[in-house]
Amino acid sequence: MIVLGIESTAHTFGISLLDAKKKKILCNLRDLYTTEKGGMVPNKVADHHEEICDELLRKAFDETKLSMKDVDLIAFSNAPGLGHALKIGSIFSRTLAMTHNKPLVGVNHCIAHLEVASLVSKAKDPVLLYCSGANTQVIAYDGGKYRIFGETLDIGIGNFIDTFARKLGLGFPGGPHVEKLASKGKKYLPLLYSVKGMDVAFSGLLTHLERKYIGKGKEKKEDVAFSVQETVFAMLIEVAERAMAHCEKNELVLGGGVACNKRLQEMAEIMCKDRKAKCYIPENGLLVDNAAMIAWTGFLMHTKGGITHDPKTLTIDPYERTDDVEVRWR
Numbered sequence: 001m002i003v004l005g006i007e008s009t010a011h012t013f014g015i016s017l018l019d020a021k022k023k024k025i026l027c028n029l030r031d032l033y034t035t036e037k038g039g040m041v042p043n044k045v046a047d048h049h050e051e052i053c054d055e056l057l058r059k060a061f062d063e064t065k066l067s068m069k070d071v072d073l074i075a076f077s078n079a080p081g082l083g084h085a086l087k088i089g090s091i092f093s094r095t096l097a098m099t100h101n102k103p104l105v106g107v108n109h110c111i112a113h114l115e116v117a118s119l120v121s122k123a124k125d126p127v128l129l130y131c132s133g134a135n136t137q138v139i140a141y142d143g144g145k146y147r148i149f150g151e152t153l154d155i156g157i158g159n160f161i162d163t164f165a166r167k168l169g170l171g172f173p174g175g176p177h178v179e180k181l182a183s184k185g186k187k188y189l190p191l192l193y194s195v196k197g198m199d200v201a202f203s204g205l206l207t208h209l210e211r212k213y214i215g216k217g218k219e220k221k222e223d224v225a226f227s228v229q230e231t232v233f234a235m236l237i238e239v240a241e242r243a244m245a246h247c248e249k250n251e252l253v254l255g256g257g258v259a260c261n262k263r264l265q266e267m268a269e270i271m272c273k274d275r276k277a278k279c280y281i282p283e284n285g286l287l288v289d290n291a292a293m294i295a296w297t298g299f300l301m302h303t304k305g306g307i308t309h310d311p312k313t314l315t316i317d318p319y320e321r322t323d324d325v326e327v328r329w330r
């Protein structure tokens with residue numbers, strides 16, 4: 001069964017073709033909206049997606065030697081995300097479904113980050129530590145729904161790291177620069193550690209860093225970056241571990257661009273080893289926003305949950321929470 005996956009919740013426009021029964025990713029293409037400065041301007045992101053969508057689909061078919069005739073199901077991310085960006089993916093996917101008379105499924109992007117674990121590993125029921133630019137959440141299936149057990153109270157971990165990097169004069173995206181700098185640091189500087197219940201917060205730490213360290217010349221940049229990583233990743237691992245204990249689950253999966261960070265991966269592995277749990281870390285191309293995870297989740301929803309959405313009436317939902325989704329495929 002060939003599933004065409006389409007991703008467009010934020011800066012990434014992605015197309016994937018998945019042989020779902022064989023769990024084989026035939027292609028997983030991405031094209032990113034980038035900018036020198038100013039971050040993501042919603043209508044510019046939409047322009048990017050609109051310009052690239054046809055070309056990327058053609059490329060996917062060229063690479064796989066498949067055509068629309070071979071596609072059995074179309075799955076696209078219809079929530080949550082930037083409204084402007086979601087809209088392009090939605091129009092594109094619904095038009096393809098109607099023109100070629102294919103069944104269609106709308107997928108929640110955050111749930112797809114969790115479900116992808118079962119595409120590439122033996123994970124059965126993991127807790128997801130989702131660390132991306134705008135999102136920071138701990139999600140697990142419990143009581144019939146995918147629930148958020150902890151999340152950021154202000155900015156996403158990736159946005160925090162990018163802002164910190166910018167203040168240090170490093171380029172965008174800041175994550176890889178900060179990781180490189182941190183690997184040369186040794187001295188741990190005590191920093192504000194904000195875990196509140198099951199939630200985390202980062203903006204206070206930014207202020208703390210600005211007042212005490214950034215541009216003050218008192219401490220080495222390397223040590224500041226090292227201490228930042230140790231602190232914020234410990235916060236994330238702490239809430240992930242508590243969610244695992246609370247739900248009595250013994251699997252963890254990482255998701256989101258920040259999860260590409262080797263130190264975060266190492267800390268997750270240490271925590272899981274300590275509690276005799278499994279730690280699943282998908283390859284980078286499946287950690288970041290991608291269409292293969294959308295195709296796989298759409299396949300599960302359609303085949304196991306009997307879910308098909310009407311392309312004429314299916315809408316986007318920029319603010320959909322994971323527990324708004326009715327789970328019929330498990």
Ligand code: AMP
Pocket residue numbers: 131132133134157158159161162173174175176179256257258259260261262287288289
């Ligand atoms: P996403 O929103 O999931 O596409 O992830 C984008 C975020 O991941 C950006 O904030 C990046 O700075 C961050 N990121 C990418 N690579 C790394 C890394 N190696 N370490 C930390 N953050 C990273």
Ligand code: MG
Pocket residue numbers: 109113132256288289
């Ligand atoms: Mg994402």
